[in-house]
Amino acid sequence: MLKKAASSLIQRNMVPKLKLTETEQQICRLLKDYTSEYNKSRALSEPLELRITGGWVRDKLLGFNSHDLDIAVNTMSGEQLALEINDFLRRNHESCGITPHSIHKIDKNPEKSKHLETATTKLFGIDVDFVNLRSEEYTTESRIPVVAFGTPKQDALRRDATLNALFYNIQNDEIEDFTGTGLEDLNKGILRTPLPPLQTFLDDPLRVLRLIRFASRLGFVIDPDTYKAMQDPEINKAFGIKISRERVGVEMQKILQGPNPLLGLSFIQKAGLDNVIFSWHSDSAIIHYNRENTDMSKAEKAYQELGRHIELVLEKLPVLLEAFPLLQEHWKNAPVFKQNFILGVIFAPFRGIKIVWNPQKLMNKETSISESIVKDGLKLGRNDAELIAKCVESHVEYNDMILRYESLSRSDIGLEIRSFNGDWELAHLVNLALAYCFDENSLGQYQNFYQFVFDQNLQNSHALKPLIDGKTLSKQLNIKPGRWMGGVVAEMVKWQMDNPGSDEKQVLEFVQTILPNYT
Incomplete structure (x- = not known):
């Protein structure tokens, strides 16, 4: 559907016109007026030009509403431009219809992919970021580039995908495609890098996950040469060297909570990236301690099995979704549920495996490796980590209860449900999915048990309070x-x-x- 939407707007050999909202028109009109005054009042070898960059152009062409307005400037810094526009508004606020808003400077933060200072302010109720066009050069040790002022083409070529490198020239009211293939790739639904993919990914491996996220969100394909580069062993190594776990976690959260997480997971599994994406820790001292003082053979074997298990889940889960309306409903309406459900199912190979998370503690210094992957590897919340780990570790006991529930006491079942602290339904569906992966006939027994729980009014066992406090x-x-x-x-x-x-x-x-x- 997304490809058709793009195709209807982008005709071969034609540059489409964007249809701006009233607010976008007001912002562009203001920026045009400012730019015109600025250029007329100065003798410039290079006139000031402003462009909207980033995903705004892509999303507009796809028919999405977008409030992600990044304005790139060619001759000054983003902060300087924001200050200049505020001065323009002070002098022309009556004709412009708005007064200046406070400017917030966002300093460089390379670990969060902020390689230049950015200034942000509000125009006509919309947050607008200002930054200068830039070029980037990378070293082999870091994903943090050496950044300098650049041309529009240099800025376009440094981006992760051609369809994300489209610019909207505010003065000329036109789309600019400096990579030469961005419009065509958007039309065809293809993700490819502007520059040779292997070097692009080695410079910044996070681009791999970004392309996978866009593919799963938009339903696009990844160009074969680009996907082949993702599978290069050097990319696998670069993930561990160049990317913070926080950045991996942000991208994975967007993939797993997005519209098609199984497609994203498929790209990761087939590229052989599951071992580095789902790394159990990033602290070298913790990793070294466990390798020197604990038996990591079970963990190593689990990582060897992880890719095959994910492949099995990817085969079975779509069928289960079609057959089980309850799971479908949660899948469509609860993004965090969907994320935790998927992780609970795919982490099954790690069941029963523990690592030392804090060598300095005398007591309770061990944790399940699945909890460590979520908390320390993906940097998701502690509550999510504990819940996912509980789902992973409960499978044998829970499945045994499903098989024998008719012979169990009401309290045996209620206490098991109570142990999930209000998240029993997630645990039930995770365990159902795991059982279904290995035995499709188990679905009926799980469905019968689910109905039994409601018939017995046990679904809220976690909320049961003693009659006497x-x-x-x-x-x-x-x-x-x-x-x-x-x-x-x-x-x-x-x-x-x-x-x-x-x-x-x-x-x-x-x-x-x-x-x-x-x-």
Whole structure:
């Protein structure tokens, strides 16, 4: 559908005209007026030119609304341009219809892909970034380039994909394609690098993930030569040397929460990048400690199995999505659920494997490797990491419960559901997907169990509270609060699960029968 949308706007050998919103027209009119005044008041060897860069042109051609306005300037810094425009507005605010807004300078931050200072301000209610055109040169040790002022073509060629290198010249009201293939590639739905792909990716391996993200978001194909370069062993090495785990995590989060995460995952798996994308840690001291002091053979074997397991999941999961409306609904409407579900399923080879996450601690210094991948490898939130790890580690026990649930007590099932702290449904679907990958006939048993949970009103077991709170219990038993209370309350909750509809008097009678075990 996206390719058709692009094709309807881009005809062969024709440069399309963009249809601007009213606000975009106001911004461009203001910038034209400022540029015209600036150029007329100065004798310049190179006149000032302003261009909208980045993904705005691409998205406009695809029919998407975009508020990502990056203005590139050819003869001054972004901060200087923003200050000049603010001065212009102070002098012309009545005719322009707006007053100057505060300017926020964003300093260089190479670890977050900010290689030049950028100035941002608000025009007609839209955040607008200003930066100068630039060229970049890289070393073999870092993805952080040496940056200098550049020409429009140099700025276009340094970008990750030709279709992301299209500019909109504000003065001329026209699209500029300095790579020569950006419009055609957008028309055909092809992602390729402006310069030779291997060197482009070695300069900055993060571009690999960005192209994969665009392919999965837009449903585009990756040019064969470009994809071949992604598979080069040197790219695999460069990921570990040049890219921060935070940047990997940002791109992976966008892929996994995007419209087609399985396509993105397929590109990663077939390129043999799963081992570096899902690295379990980035701290060299932690990695060295584990290699020297723990048995990492199971982890190494799991990484060898990871690619094959992902391939199996990619084969089975689309079929499961079609067959299981509940999973479809979550998949479409809950991006974070979708992300955690996918990670919970593909990390199955890491089940039962632990690493030392803090050698300095005496206690609780180990964690599951799946939790470490999410928290330290992908830099996602701690809650997500713990939940995904719980899903991964629970499979054998959970699957056993599914097979035997008709012979289990109500509390056996309720306590298992309770252990997921409100995320039981995610755990159920993760375990269902894993079981389905290896035995398609297991789907019926999982569906039957799911219905049983709701029939028994156990789905909210995590929210079940004891009918008598600890303070009241202590008072009624005339016993001071102490260690006994934790065990008694836990047994109260279990008893209530097995005796739904019971009242406080019945609970207290039960407590009195077990109290000698705790006091």
